[in-house]
Amino acid sequence: MRRTVGGSDPYPWPYDGRLEGASVALVVVGVQQHWFDRSDHSPRVAAVLERVALAVQAVGGVVVLVQHCEPPAPVGWPAPAKPRRLPERGAAGAAAPAALGSLVASSGGPPPLLLEASGLNGFHGSRLDHELRKAGRDHLIVGGFGAELTVDTTLRGANDRGYECLVLSDGCAPIDVALGARALSSVTMSGGIFGAVGESADLLAALPTPCRRPTD
Amino acid sequence: MTGVVDADPYPWPYDGRIDPARTALLCIDWQTDFCGPGGYVDAMGYDLSLTRAGLAPTAKVLEAVRDQGWLIVHTREGHRPDLADCPPNKLWRSKRIGAGIGDAGPAGRILVRGEPGWDIVAEVAPIEGELVIDKPGKGSFYATDLDLLLRNAGITHLVFTGITTDVCVHTTMRDANDRGYECLLLSDCTGATDYDNYLAALKMVTMQGGVFGAVAPSSSLLEAIGA
Numbered sequence: 001m002r003r004t005v006g007g008s009d010p011y012p013w014p015y016d017g018r019l020e021g022a023s024v025a026l027v028v029v030g031v032q033q034h035w036f037d038r039s040d041h042s043p044r045v046a047a048v049l050e051r052v053a054l055a056v057q058a059v060g061g062v063v064v065l066v067q068h069c070e071p072p073a074p075v076g077w078p079a080p081a082k083p084r085r086l087p088e089r090g091a092a093g094a095a096a097p098a099a100l101g102s103l104v105a106s107s108g109g110p111p112p113l114l115l116e117a118s119g120l121n122g123f124h125g126s127r128l129d130h131e132l133r134k135a136g137r138d139h140l141i142v143g144g145f146g147a148e149l150t151v152d153t154t155l156r157g158a159n160d161r162g163y164e165c166l167v168l169s170d171g172c173a174p175i176d177v178a179l180g181a182r183a184l185s186s187v188t189m190s191g192g193i194f195g196a197v198g199e200s201a202d203l204l205a206a207l208p209t210p211c212r213r214p215t216d
Numbered sequence: 217m218t219g220v221v222d223a224d225p226y227p228w229p230y231d232g233r234i235d236p237a238r239t240a241l242l243c244i245d246w247q248t249d250f251c252g253p254g255g256y257v258d259a260m261g262y263d264l265s266l267t268r269a270g271l272a273p274t275a276k277v278l279e280a281v282r283d284q285g286w287l288i289v290h291t292r293e294g295h296r297p298d299l300a301d302c303p304p305n306k307l308w309r310s311k312r313i314g315a316g317i318g319d320a321g322p323a324g325r326i327l328v329r330g331e332p333g334w335d336i337v338a339e340v341a342p343i344e345g346e347l348v349i350d351k352p353g354k355g356s357f358y359a360t361d362l363d364l365l366l367r368n369a370g371i372t373h374l375v376f377t378g379i380t381t382d383v384c385v386h387t388t389m390r391d392a393n394d395r396g397y398e399c400l401l402l403s404d405c406t407g408a409t410d411y412d413n414y415l416a417a418l419k420m421v422t423m424q425g426g427v428f429g430a431v432a433p434s435s436s437l438l439e440a441i442g443a
Contacts (some may be wrong), residue, residue, distance in 0.1 A: 015308045030245055037268075066441065071394055080410030083230060085427050119394025119397040148420055149427060153394075154439055160353030162303035176425065186382040191313035193354070193383055195305075 008198035019059025025137035029066040034093035034144035039173035057108030066122040122154035143171025148183040154208035165195030223432035225422045240287040244378025248333045254322030255333040258281025259315035262409040274377040274405040280443035294329040301352040352357040355387040377405035382417040399429030
């Protein structure tokens with residue numbers, strides 16, 4: 001039976017109709033104070049992502065959280081040192097804020113996996129690809145904080161690797177609302193160049209019936 | 217000649233003056249499939265003038281940096297003739313909108329290596345000795361030897377031209393930035409299938425003090441290198 005998300009743009013996601021617990025992962029990027037503080041939309045988005053995380057876990061999906069730290073400066077580079085644009089490992093801002101405590105502790109299933117990437121692309125210098133392949137997850141539901149930077153960059157990395165991606169429009173907290181909207185527009189060009197864009201309510205309605213409810 | 221590009225949001229490069237020995241020009245996907253009649257973008261019904269807009273300024277930059285001995289790298293997106301390197305979802309999406317990868321079109325099989333549509337257009341074609349990278353995806357680092365070639369050549373700084381701004385150029389620039397390269401995007405040497413997405417892509421580079429590097433018109437680069 002084909003199962004797809006209603007209203008996803010520009011096509012009913014996923015392309016193969018295999019919206020199943022065993023194939024999906026929710027990937028939340030920018031799970032850090034640094035990104036949370038850069039968008040007025042973060043609290044609303046956090047609530048959406050908490051809800052989706054529980055629902056995904058309830059049907060057997062996995063949840064992966066990604067943090068982005070400054071990549072190490074290449075050795076031998078001329079001075080002055082390259083400007084730092086991401087939080088350093090262990091620095092203030094690199095960790096998840098208290099406001100995302102419920103997301104980090106989502107308990108609809110196995111605990112979320114927390115990974116650190118070296119840069120804005122969640123796949124760069126991280127175990128993300130390895131962990132997703134190991135768990136057999138090739139359908140990704142993507143959202144997070146710092147949308148046009150963290151989400152958009154990681155989405156590109158996922159798409160080139162063949163992952164089938166749905167970006168949650170209400171699960172992304174943009175730094176600049178207009179640019180966040182443009183980033184979503186780019187996703188939908190050329191028949192869905194990086195995947196599809198959908199809303200969390202439509203995703204939740206499309207997920208298979210859980211074997212048990214998240215609150216059980 | 218100043219060696220420093222008047223760029224947004226900071227004078228580029230951050231570490232002083234352009235060193236031709238450490239700087240490469242990256243020309244992304246100037247293929248018929250993306251900016252020529254009968255190619256993939258044309259088959260999808262987009263306005264080719266948007267993706268062709270950067271051709272003339274790019275040709276001028278190419279000529280100038282060739283004279284100055286820069287490393288020049290061209291990329292091409294395309295798949296093996298049997299499409300073994302094309303993810304099934306990418307293939308499905310292209311067929312759904314009537315521009316199927318591997319399907320026959322006026323410029324040969326769409327996005328397939330060796331076909332006329334896959335060739336780089338004459339205006340900015342590579343010359344003998346320039347590097348050409350074949351890539352199966354949007355980013356130029358994934359599943360290619362680009363990073364190895366740049367490191368071996370001692371390149372630390374990248375100047376970007378190409379298409380499309382919000383897709384292959386941005387994906388490559390973002391990944392270059394994660395790898396530590398210092399990047400400059402030439403605003404008039406790039407274009408997208410949607411003009412507002414092009415403008416947004418330029419602006420995103422400059423967020424947070426230049427999160428992906430800097431943006432400048434090609435005239436500023438030419439002035440900086442005395443061309």
